[in-house]
Each structure stands twice: as C-alpha cells, then as structure tokens.
Amino acid sequence: xxxxxxxxxxxxxxxxxxxxxxxxxxxxxxxxxxxxxxxxxxxxxxxxxxxxxxxxxxxxxxxxxxxxxxxxxxxxxxxxxxxxxxxxxxxxxxxxxxxxxxxxxxxxxxxxxxxxxxxxxxxxxxxxxxxxxxxxxxxxxxxxxxxxxxxxxxxxxxxxxxxxxxxxxxxxxxxxxxxxxxxxxxxxxxxxxxxxxxxxxxxxxxxxxxxxxxxxxxxxxxxxxxxxxxxxxxxxxxxxxxxxxxxxxxxxxxxxxxxxxxxxxxxxxxxxxxxxxxxxxxxxxxxxxxxxxxxxxxxxxxxxxxxxxxxxxxx
Numbered sequence: 001x002x003x004x005x006x007x008x009x010x011x012x013x014x015x016x017x018x019x020x021x022x023x024x025x026x027x028x029x030x031x032x033x034x035x036x037x038x039x040x041x042x043x044x045x046x047x048x049x050x051x052x053x054x055x056x057x058x059x060x061x062x063x064x065x066x067x068x069x070x071x072x073x074x075x076x077x078x079x080x081x082x083x084x085x086x087x088x089x090x091x092x093x094x095x096x097x098x099x100x101x102x103x104x105x106x107x108x109x110x111x112x113x114x115x116x117x118x119x120x121x122x123x124x125x126x127x128x129x130x131x132x133x134x135x136x137x138x139x140x141x142x143x144x145x146x147x148x149x150x151x152x153x154x155x156x157x158x159x160x161x162x163x164x165x166x167x168x169x170x171x172x173x174x175x176x177x178x179x180x181x182x183x184x185x186x187x188x189x190x191x192x193x194x195x196x197x198x199x200x201x202x203x204x205x206x207x208x209x210x211x212x213x214x215x216x217x218x219x220x221x222x223x224x225x226x227x228x229x230x231x232x233x234x235x236x237x238x239x240x241x242x243x244x245x246x247x248x249x250x251x252x253x254x255x256x257x258x259x260x261x262x263x264x265x266x267x268x269x270x271x272x273x274x275x276x277x278x279x280x281x282x283x284x285x286x287x288x289x290x291x292x293x294x295x296x297x298x299x300x301x302x303x304x305x306x307x308x309x310x311x312x313x314x315x
Contacts, residue, residue, distance in 0.1 A: 001304065006166040007189035010114060010134060011093055012067050014038030015300050017179075018137070018168055019292075020193025021071030021095060022145065022278065023047070024267040025204050028056045030292065032063030033201035037293030038300075040093060042069040045082035053082060057089045067092040069116075074099025075229075083107055095137060098146060098229075105132040116168070120148025125159045125167075135166045137191050143171030144194050144280040147222065147232050153185065160186025174282040176302025180310070183303075194280040195299075199292040205270035208277060211236075215283035227255055234277040238262055 002008045007016040017039035019031065023046030031041030041064070043056050060068050070091045072082045075098040083104055086094050090111065096104055097118040105115045109132055117128045118137040125136050138159040140152025148155075152171040160167045169182035170191035179190050196202060198209050211234050223242045224231045226249075233239060245255055259276070266275030290298075 001300070005188055007135065007168060010166065011040050011189075013040050015296055016168070016189035017296055017299065018042065018069070018095075018170075018189060018191040019196050020143075020145075020170065020191050021069075021073075021097070022193050022197065023073070024264050025193075025197055025202060026071070027203060028059035028063060030196065030199060030202045031068050032060050033199060033292035034196060034296070035060075035064045035066040035068045037291075037296040039292075039296050040067060040069055041292075042071050042095060044071045044073075045076065045078070045085075046071075046073055047076045047078055048082075050078060050081040050085060053078075053085055054089075057085060057091065061089075069093035069095055071095045071097065072104060073097050074101065074104075086113060087111055100131070101128055101133065102131045118170070119159070120150060120155070122155075122158050122162045125163050129163045129165055133165065135168060135189075136163065137168045137170050138187070139191070140169075140171035141222075141232070142281040144220070144232050144278045144283075147171070147230055149230075152182065156182050156185040156187050171280060172282050174280075174285045176299045176304070176306055178282070179299055179303040180306050194283050195286055195295060196292060197279070198286050198289050199295060200289055201292050204267050205272075207270035207272045208267050209289065211272050211277045212279050212283045212286050213288070215279065215286075217281065217284045219283060220279055220281050224255075224259070227252060227259075231276070231278065232280065234272075234279045234283070236275075236277060237273045238275060 015038045019034040019042045021042045021044040026044035031043045034041035093114045101117045114134045116135045119125045138155045141147045156169040166188040168189035169187035173190045174195040221235045226246045262276040265271040
C-alpha cells in the first residue's frame with residue numbers, strides 16, 4: 001500500500017497523512033502519537049517562546065524515533081528563532097504558513113531538511129516551487145484556523161495540474177472518503193487538523209474537544225476578514241461579538257486586541273464560549289475521541305476499501 005506514493009517516499013512515513021499545525025494544540029505529545037501511528041506529526045511553533053519550543057523539540061525525539069515536522073508561522077515575531085531551532089535540532093520536515101518561505105528554504109534545505117509550504121493559490125504554489133519547496137500543502141477554505149478563499153476541491157485539482165511536485169490536500173478531510181476524494185483530484189497526501197484535535201493524545205481541553213464533537217455542518221464561521229487574516233472557528237459568543245465589531249467597522253487595533261489570546265483561552269483553559277474554538281467545516285464528522293494511531297488506520301482502511309468499491313462500479 002502506497003508503495004509508489006511520492007509523499008510517503010519524501011517524508012519517509014508509512015502513510016501519506018500529515019497532522020495539521022494547530023497553535024496551542026500541536027505539541028510534542030500529539031506529534032509523536034501521529035508519527036508513531038504512521039503519519040507525520042507536526043509541532044506548531046506559532047508564537048511559542050524559543051526556550052519552550054526547544055523543550056518541545058527535545059521531547060518529541062524522546063517520544064518517537066519516526067520522522068516528525070515543525071510548522072513555522074512566518075507572521076510570528078519568533079519565526080526566525082523557530083527556524084534556527086529547526087536547524088539545530090535537524091528537524092526532518094518543516095512546514096510553513098502565512099508568508100513566503102524563501103528564507104526558510106535557503107537556510108534549511110542545505111541541511112537536508114524538507115520544507116513544505118502551505119499555500120492557498122496556484123500562483124503561490126508556483127512561486128514556492130521555484131524557491132525550492134519539495135512539496136506543497138494546498139489548503140482550502142474548509143480548514144480550521146487561518147484560511148484562504150478557494151475550496152479544497154477547486155484548489156487541489158488546479159495546484160496538482162500546475163506543479164510537478166507532490167501535493168498534500170488540507171481542509172475538509174476527516175475520513176477515508178475525503179482522502180480518496182482528494183487523491184482523485186491529484187493529491188498524494190492529506191493534512192488533517194480537526195480530526196486529530198480529538199485524538200486521545202491531544203492535550204487540548206476536554207471542553208474544546210467536546211465542542212468539535214458536538215458540531216454539525218453549519219457550526220463554523222469565518223471572522224477576521226477585516227484584519228486581512230480570516231479565521232474559521234466554531235460559532236460562539238466570541239465569534240458573534242467579533243462579527244458585530246467587524247460590521248460596525250471597529251478599528252483594526254481594537255479588533256486585534258479583542259482577539260488576542262482567545263485561542264489559548266479555548267485550547268488551554270477550556271473557555272469555549274468567549275474563546276476561539278478553531279475548527280474545520282468537517283467537524284460534523286468527528287464524533288469520538290480515539291488514539292491517533294487508530295484514527296490513521298481507520299482512515300487508511302476506509303479509503304482502501306472504498307477505492308476497491310468505486311473501481312468495481314466502473315467494471
């Protein structure tokens with residue numbers, strides 16, 4: 001299975017499944033569990049202080065001997081610290097988001113570190129390919145957290161046709177059906193965030209996980225367009241207040257201050273009414289807490305069996 005898959009070969013994983021980089025969620029415990037389960041676990045640097053990130057990268061190597069990754073958010077004031085820690089720890093894979101990864105590629109690629117940027121358009125995929133990206137993560141607007149404006153279905157098909165490097169699809173995938181669907185569009189891997197929030201090894205607050213489990217297909221909303229950085233999360237009192245502030249054209253600085261710290265409040269403290277419960281639209285399919293390895297095996301098994309069923313329909 002996956003014997004000729006370029007993502008499996010590139011990342012040196014058993015299955016072409018990448019864990020989403022979710023700030024305050026994607027720590028060493030979750031990353032190691034996903035990697036041990038056959039996927040690629042990711043530690044999210046976010047705005048993490050360098051000394052804390054150093055501890056997380058040390059810890060993940062203690063918990064797994066499998067490949068893992070580090071996500072560097074290029075809008076973060078600490079992104080250069082994260083890049084240097086990736087270099088010193090010789091992190092196998094680095095994913096990037098919220099900016100152009102040229103400096104990251106220039107610094108890390110000579111060390112043998114594979115850099116895989118998250119992109120939201122065909123043009124951006126082409127640009128990072130020229131900069132030296134080894135693969136791209138095409139993330140559609142269905143995803144949780146920071147999102148673009150193109151759906152996963154439209155984006156994956158067009159990016160796959162436009163670049164010659166392997167494509168990992170993200171946004172709207174939580175089971176084997178989604179995995180098989182994006183493979184049909186040209187992807188060779190999937191990235192999932194929301195499903196892994198509900199992994200047993202994930203340290204997110206129980207109330208945060210329960211909001212995802214209770215969600216349906218219309219439970220999420222996008223806020224933050226006025227800031228230039230739209231974010232998808234589950235509707236609650238925080239998103240309602242934020243939308244009202246945007247509609248009333250509240251100043252950017254005030255919006256930014258209002259949103260500051262709200263993700264940590266939800267993930268760490270369990271403040272799911274007045275915090276930011278970032279989640280993808282696919283949350284309605286997530287109905288239980290499971291070990292990360294079990295999630296991965298379930299998804300791969302479902303995709304494999306469904307592929308055989310669909311193939312039979314064309315006989």
